[in-house]
Amino acid sequence: MADYFGEMGWTPLEDGQAPDHFLHFARLLRDFNMFDELNAMNGAKLAPPASKSAVEALPDESVTAKDSQCPVCLKEHVQGETAKKLPCGHLYHNDCILPWLSKTNSCPLCRHELPTDDEDYEAWRKEKKRAKEREIDIENLHNSMFS
Amino acid sequence: MANIAAQRIKREFKEVIKSEEVAKCAIKLELLNDSYTELKGEIAGPPDTPYEGGNFVLEIRVPETYPFNPPKVRFITKIWHPNISSVTGAICLDILKDQWAAAMTLRTVLLSLQALLSAAEPDDPQDAVVARQYKENLEMFKLTAKHWTNVYAGGPFVNSDCDDKIKRLIDMGIEEHQARVALSSYNWVLERATEQLFS
Numbered sequence: 001m002a003d004y005f006g007e008m009g010w011t012p013l014e015d016g017q018a019p020d021h022f023l024h025f026a027r028l029l030r031d032f033n034m035f036d037e038l039n040a041m042n043g044a045k046l047a048p049p050a051s052k053s054a055v056e057a058l059p060d061e062s063v064t065a066k067d068s069q070c071p072v073c074l075k076e077h078v079q080g081e082t083a084k085k086l087p088c089g090h091l092y093h094n095d096c097i098l099p100w101l102s103k104t105n106s107c108p109l110c111r112h113e114l115p116t117d118d119e120d121y122e123a124w125r126k127e128k129k130r131a132k133e134r135e136i137d138i139e140n141l142h143n144s145m146f147s
Numbered sequence: 148m149a150n151i152a153a154q155r156i157k158r159e160f161k162e163v164i165k166s167e168e169v170a171k172c173a174i175k176l177e178l179l180n181d182s183y184t185e186l187k188g189e190i191a192g193p194p195d196t197p198y199e200g201g202n203f204v205l206e207i208r209v210p211e212t213y214p215f216n217p218p219k220v221r222f223i224t225k226i227w228h229p230n231i232s233s234v235t236g237a238i239c240l241d242i243l244k245d246q247w248a249a250a251m252t253l254r255t256v257l258l259s260l261q262a263l264l265s266a267a268e269p270d271d272p273q274d275a276v277v278a279r280q281y282k283e284n285l286e287m288f289k290l291t292a293k294h295w296t297n298v299y300a301g302g303p304f305v306n307s308d309c310d311d312k313i314k315r316l317i318d319m320g321i322e323e324h325q326a327r328v329a330l331s332s333y334n335w336v337l338e339r340a341t342e343q344l345f346s
């Protein structure tokens with residue numbers, strides 16, 4: 001059986017590391033099913049910028065599809081020109097997507113999120129994902145018990 | 148104005164002009180200057196809402212940083228809606244704030260505003276008085292919104308009871324719009340509106 005920290009998806013504090021109060025607060029809200037409140041606190045502003053490393057790692061693709069349009073400037077891509085490809089597959093001009101990702105971390109078209117360098121935001125996102133997984137686990141458990 | 152913003156509005160403008168919503172007269176977009184920074188929008192009140200039959204005019208200002216920042220939009224036509232200020236026309240809508248994305252266009256903004264008229268969000272109000280009425284007395288809200296649509300947006304539903312009460316206040320020396328606001332805010336109870344106006 002996994003140990004306590006493993007099961008909770010937590011990492012024990014290193015020697016000398018101070019507890020992250022935001023993380024504790026997030027867990028508290030999660031345990032009381034109060035994510036919407038946390039979301040309201042976070043949702044007041046745009047999500048943080050995409051992390052530098054994630055942006056640097058974006059591949060340059062040469063455009064092959066006909067009639068494809070850059071969703072930021074709305075210009076048609078010229079066949080053979082290079083464009084940045086986001087993990088969701090959407091293509092943008094360099095000059096169109098970089099200013100956006102330096103503001104916020106998601107694809108302007110489908111809102112697929114890139115990682116950020118913002119620890120609080122990442123902690124919040126991780127907790128939210130866990131809460132979702134727990135919900136699914138509980139549902140599966142119920143289904144297996146009653147079907 | 149930064150090149151990208153003006154060029155983008157130019158393209159969008161062409162796109163909107165030939166869209167099916169314009170063909171159906173559901174939305175309209177008009178340029179107000181050559182630099183593409185100021186536009187006038189219009190949306191038709193959606194069917195089966197108190198805004199049906201009305202035509203709502205919007206002020207649209209395009210920032211230099213567009214489309215990386217949202218356009219600034221407010222209602223010019225006075226409107227009674229929980230998420231729109233009955234005083235300034237300011238709008239509370241997530242896509243005009245933190246949910247903006249650079250792939251959105253003026254067309255999507257106009258359509259979202261039309262959707263907002265169909266589905267108010269009273270828990271995220273811009274106008275507290277309207278939002279309270281919406282939650283506590285939905286029929287009264289609908290009546291009031293319909294009346295405002297008739298008076299300010301050219302809607303077809305005349306409410307003679309509302310008009311009579313406003314007339315009574317005008318006869319007491321109150322300005323018409325001020326009278327309408329007071330009566331709307333106090334569920335059309337003449338005594339309460341009068342009390343508030345003269346206190």
Ligand SMILES: [Zn+2]
Pocket residue numbers: 070071072073074075092093096
């Ligand atoms: Zn582009």
Ligand SMILES: [Zn+2]
Pocket residue numbers: 086088089090107108109110111112
């Ligand atoms: Zn995408």
